[in-house]
Amino acid sequence: MNATHPPAVPPRDVDRVLPEPPNGLPRPPGELEALERAWEPPRGIRFLTETNNNFVGLWYVATSLFFFVAAGIMALIIRAQLARPESTLVGHDTYNQLFTMHGTIMMFLFAVPAVEAASVYLLPNIQAARDLPFPRLSAYAFWAYFFGGLFFLSSIFQGVAPNTGWYMYPPLTSTQFSPGVNADYWLLGIGFIEISAIAGAIEIIVGVMKTRAVGMSLDKLPVYSWAMLVFAVMIVIGFPAIILGTILLELERAFDWPFFIVNRGGDPVLWQHLFWFFGHPEVYIIFLPAAGMVSMIVPAIARAPLVGYRLVILALIATGFLSFGLWVHHMFTTGLPKMSLGFFSAASAAVAIPSGIQVFSWIATVASGRVRLTTPALFILGFLFIFTLGGLTGVMVAVAPFDWVAHDTYFIVAHLHYVLVGGMVFPFFAALYYWVPVASKRPLSERVGRWVFGLMFVGVNLTFFPQHIAGLIGMPRRYYTYPVGMGLDAYNLASTIGAFILASGILLFFVDLARTFRPGGESAGNLWGASTLEWLPNGNYNTRSIPAVASRDPLWAQPNLAREVEQGRWYLPGTVTGRREALVTSPIEARPQYVLVVPGPGWAHVLAAVFTAAFFALLTVKLNYLALFCGVAGIFCVMWWLWQLDPGPLREPADIGGGLILPVHATGPVSHSWWAVIVLLVVCGMIYLCLVFSYLFLWLVNPTAWPPAGVSVPPGWAGMAGIGLYGLSAGLVWWAGRILHGPEQRPRAVPLLLGGALLPLLGAGALDVWGQLSVGLDPKGSAYGAAVMTMVSLQLLYVAIVVLMLGFTLARWWTGRIDRVRRAVFDNTMLFWLYSAAQGIVALAVIHGFPRLAGGL
Amino acid sequence: MTRQTPAPRAAGRTSLFRALPRAALALAPALGGCMGPQSALNPAADDAAKLLLLTEIMTVGGALIFTAVMIFVGLAVWAPPRWRGWLARRETVVAGGIVFPVLTLTALLIYGLWLMRVTNAPAPGGDALTITVTGEQYWWRVHYPAEGDAAAFATANEVQVPVGRPVRILLEAADVVHAFWIPNYAGKVDMIPGRQTAIQFTPDRPGQFRGLCTEFCGDQHARMAFDVVALPPAEFAAWRQRQATDAAPPAAAFTVLGREVFTRSGCGSCHAVRGSDAKGELGPDLTHVGSRRSIGAGLYPTNIGTLAGWISGTQQLKPGARMPSYGSLSGEELRAVAGYLDQLK
Known part of the structure; x- marks a missing residue:
């Protein structure tokens, strides 16, 4: 079967006028060779410095599968321990470490990285982009994850792994009840995963919005890209809550700041809100990319366009929205008012609707075409079975009174594994079978694939179905053993047998993968007769030329596309600067805007990742000075990496085909770097919002002690002065930006204004600290002190970052690397500076204004 | 919706759904746990009975929906083209993915909200027996306050209650978060340091059951259970009397x-x-x-x-x-x- 084989149902959204390839034949000699040269991977040890998404994506997926196996083995030990009652196979301590690590690794080191990894590989291919817009950033995210993940995993072999559940509820995780380093492994170990996930999310948002095939408007964007966009936005909104939560808990553990300690005004429930505001969306963060994959695979196996494309897109967006409104359903048993339970109960049930839309869209698509029961198809059908069942039990637990029964029992264990195995693992295996031919010269074996599917399907159901009943008859979660004579024995034994059947299926998969996987420049071809651009002939540079698309199913709508693309008849058939390039397109219509010269291999980002991981690792094991050294080294490496960026226009605007002349450099809101900084600032803003939420939450717990006796709010004039200074600083920076936009190439006022803007910024920061110290604020004494000191400290951290960025900017200025055209570094510094000043103003308004306002109530 | 006082139900209420596990019990010894002393499928109080009915309704409803969806999947793959053509429309997505779930979920939600109001609800008339239970690593501190003639006393790892009288248990935590669950009686409620939560139910038959900690609380979370005994009112009064007395000096x-x-x-x-x-x-x-x-x-x-x-x-x-x-x-x-x-x- 090949791309020219017509689908069972032709796409109906095809533009009336098909675009014509802009370039004629033959292509100029040396064009293809230059392209190949630019994308040639470095050899030997320097291969590790490669940033090409085709390689980084594969390393990334492979590493995530490694952690999947590691956490799976832990699950098998857990199941072996529970095979019979009163078992002494592993002790309680090992067991508690195992279930904590199983959950944490599956969530943080497998599921999220795996879907990010898959998108690093797939997104550029699906959008016919040469690479992601920030290849070094994704390589950095990968290496930080790789080293940090291995370090985190090592804790189980030392017997000091986290042992308090993947949700880390204080006060059990506070120093008093968990004095060892176990909890620190979790808090700091998850730190680099958060950094890695945020880096990936920025990459994906900018990648989906800015690097697409020509004419791939939002209406023609593949569902997978949509899903990844929603996924990345959800990470940007959701991860800040857990970032702040881990910061607060680590501050409490390291410095005794009592955010969660009751007798000093803290409240353990604050952690639960922060954790689940991240934790519930996390489930959809895992599910949406998988759903996006299913929406790509189903049309290919049915050989028909997706039925209800717009409904599916709406469903993805609705899932993203709703998922932030139902975190409290993890807290139905905490004794919250029934009024709020009702609201969250309704929202939790409502999230079933978008999933229903997608399930019926897939059913309708299958019905409209003619399915061949290949291995990917079997995994899709298995997914529909498992996921539907998990979704229905999800509706059950959304009903709060039933959740009071099922909560923290094996019913929930069964439900969540049905949803996650059904909603993520099965689609992921379908995706592996489906997309391996893009990366490998040989596809996986269909015959073995049937066995893999059969074993996994039977295994999953035998493992998890009995757990529904076990839960209802009184088997709570996280019990390392259970008594004889409670009727639990048979269910547990069945689960254990099922787990080993599931594991045998997965083992068989890896055997086949090792046997057949042959990565390399060429692919097995469009095996399934699919319609999307990743099935174009590819090389290290992805597609030879970048096509204009006329449909959501371009390979079906434009039958000659594959040949034309390979001949170089479409846009950017070579390299115009001799370097690696990507085509940047407009966010809505995907009109070409400029040619982006993407950075290639280098050591800086690899070392930066090593030092980032080392920083967190050494902090965990309390080697603080060494950690500090690695932190500084990491920052130095990041600067080294950034120094090489923003090369400025390397040449005059170039013809990328058919007389389309594009610049090879861009700045301001049109540029990829502007977008990335804006997304990063949204992350920063969300972290701060969570901090303000925590401040207000702690006030609700201590309304009469805000501030507590013996502490007062710093004088009002200090607050007003601080606000004024932040405003002045922001104004000066903004003015410098205006001047740089003027006619002069390198206006000398710019460095002067930047230097001048630093003084009020430092003054405001110092005033913050002085004000709090002058009134005797003690962060250890009360939750008020801890919350206020955190706000002040975080602000100081931002001021420090601005100082670093200013130094970097001035260094670039004095070496002639910034002018009115080449100004990305200046713009990024300006954006971050303006944000920091705004955050400082908000902080002062809250710290000074709120207690006075609340005191007057 | 107006507040309704549920009609008292006979302890021996039989329904199709409840008969099913019993029938299965006769067939498969593996299902023995359903009738066990820590099973939500064996209710012995008003709340657990209401929650079991909810469980049964949702299980049967869910099973029907699941079967229907799987039939659709089967038809989409294997049915003759005419049937498949009928499924392969945008209307299928709207009907199956929007209209049907909105209707069913709305009905379920109304039922759920009503049930939420009448379960774990304060007894009308304020006649409840109040007990305080504190979760500690890894046991239960139980306190019966003075009431009428009965004096206050402390005990541990055992909760005895009278049949037919509402019980209100105030829940506290001494160290970390625990959760209090008597599966045969009611849902579960967390015990959180610094807060007081409560659970209320009315036992409807004498019996001996088992309560559990369901929020992971550390090393021995799995060994943090307690005994629950429901007694006829007179026997309960006698037990309470005995517990309030001092220990007799040893004789032998x-x-x-x-x-x-x-x-x-x-x-x-x-x-x-x-x-x-x-x-x-x-x-x-x-x-x-x-x-x-x-x-x-x-x-x-x-x-x-x-x-x-x-x-x-x-x-x-x-x-x-x-x-x-x-x-x-x-x-x-x-x-x-x-x-x-x-x-x-």
Whole structure:
């Protein structure tokens, strides 16, 4: 079967006028060779410095599968321990470490990285982009994850792994009840995963919005890209809550700041809100990319366009929205008012609707075409079975009174594994079978694939179905053993047998993968007769030329596309600067805007990742000075990496085909770097919002002690002065930006204004600290002190970052690397500076204004 | 919706759904747990019965929907083209993915919200028996306040309640978060440091059940259970009367030695035996420990043998519990202490 084989149902959204390839034949000699040269991977040890998404994506997926196996083995030990009652196979301590690590690794080191990894590989291919817009950033995210993940995993072999559940509820995780380093492994170990996930999310948002095939408007964007966009936005909104939560808990553990300690005004429930505001969306963060994959695979196996494309897109967006409104359903048993339970109960049930839309869209698509029961198809059908069942039990637990029964029992264990195995693992295996031919010269074996599917399907159901009943008859979660004579024995034994059947299926998969996987420049071809651009002939540079698309199913709508693309008849058939390039397109219509010269291999980002991981690792094991050294080294490496960026226009605007002349450099809101900084600032803003939420939450717990006796709010004039200074600083920076936009190439006022803007910024920061110290604020004494000191400290951290960025900017200025055209570094510094000043103003308004306002109530 | 007082239901209510597990019980011994002492499928109080009906309705409804979806999937793959054409429309997506779920979920939500109001609800008339239970690593401190003629008293790892009278249990936590669950009676409620939560239900038949901690609380979370006994009102009153009295001094020489060893070993610095010098408050009150059904928070039945084993091997039987092992006691001393405790009926 090949791309020219017509689908069972032709796409109906095809533009009336098909675009014509802009370039004629033959292509100029040396064009293809230059392209190949630019994308040639470095050899030997320097291969590790490669940033090409085709390689980084594969390393990334492979590493995530490694952690999947590691956490799976832990699950098998857990199941072996529970095979019979009163078992002494592993002790309680090992067991508690195992279930904590199983959950944490599956969530943080497998599921999220795996879907990010898959998108690093797939997104550029699906959008016919040469690479992601920030290849070094994704390589950095990968290496930080790789080293940090291995370090985190090592804790189980030392017997000091986290042992308090993947949700880390204080006060059990506070120093008093968990004095060892176990909890620190979790808090700091998850730190680099958060950094890695945020880096990936920025990459994906900018990648989906800015690097697409020509004419791939939002209406023609593949569902997978949509899903990844929603996924990345959800990470940007959701991860800040857990970032702040881990910061607060680590501050409490390291410095005794009592955010969660009751007798000093803290409240353990604050952690639960922060954790689940991240934790519930996390489930959809895992599910949406998988759903996006299913929406790509189903049309290919049915050989028909997706039925209800717009409904599916709406469903993805609705899932993203709703998922932030139902975190409290993890807290139905905490004794919250029934009024709020009702609201969250309704929202939790409502999230079933978008999933229903997608399930019926897939059913309708299958019905409209003619399915061949290949291995990917079997995994899709298995997914529909498992996921539907998990979704229905999800509706059950959304009903709060039933959740009071099922909560923290094996019913929930069964439900969540049905949803996650059904909603993520099965689609992921379908995706592996489906997309391996893009990366490998040989596809996986269909015959073995049937066995893999059969074993996994039977295994999953035998493992998890009995757990529904076990839960209802009184088997709570996280019990390392259970008594004889409670009727639990048979269910547990069945689960254990099922787990080993599931594991045998997965083992068989890896055997086949090792046997057949042959990565390399060429692919097995469009095996399934699919319609999307990743099935174009590819090389290290992805597609030879970048096509204009006329449909959501371009390979079906434009039958000659594959040949034309390979001949170089479409846009950017070579390299115009001799370097690696990507085509940047407009966010809505995907009109070409400029040619982006993407950075290639280098050591800086690899070392930066090593030092980032080392920083967190050494902090965990309390080697603080060494950690500090690695932190500084990491920052130095990041600067080294950034120094090489923003090369400025390397040449005059170039013809990328058919007389389309594009610049090879861009700045301001049109540029990829502007977008990335804006997304990063949204992350920063969300972290701060969570901090303000925590401040207000702690006030609700201590309304009469805000501030507590013996502490007062710093004088009002200090607050007003601080606000004024932040405003002045922001104004000066903004003015410098205006001047740089003027006619002069390198206006000398710019460095002067930047230097001048630093003084009020430092003054405001110092005033913050002085004000709090002058009134005797003690962060250890009360939750008020801890919350206020955190706000002040975080602000100081931002001021420090601005100082670093200013130094970097001035260094670039004095070496002639910034002018009115080449100004990305200046713009990024300006954006971050303006944000920091705004955050400082908000902080002062809250710290000074709120207690006075609340005191007057 | 107006507030409704649910009609009292006979304890022996039979329904198709409840008959099913019983029929299955006869067929498969594996299902024995359904009728067990810690099963939500074997209700013995008003709340658990309502929750079981909800469970049954949703299970049957869910099974029907699941079957229907799977039939659609099967048809989409294997049915003749005409049938498949009927499925392959945008209307299928709208009907199956929007209209049907909106209708069903709305109905379910209304039922759920109503049920939420009438479960774990304060008893009308305020006639509830109030008990305070505090979760501690890894046992349950139980306090019955004074009420009428009955004096206040403390006990541990055992909750006894009268049949037919609403019970209101106030829940607190001494150290970390725990959760309180009596599957046969009601849903579960967390016990959170710094907060007080509550659970309310009315036991509807006498019986012996088991309660559990369901929020992971550390090393021995799995060994943090308690006994629940529902008694006819008169028997409950008698039990309460007995529990409020001080411990009688030991009569036999053997148990007198036991008390001596108990005092000498410093047991009284953590445990209280009312009517003796032992006034410790860190650990469970032992005044009537011999009358309780189990020791070690639901771990072993109470008898001299298990008591002796527990005292000498606490850290082997329940590693991580707050009580050290008293392995240095001689065999005779150990038997004497166990005998002393066992006679504290």
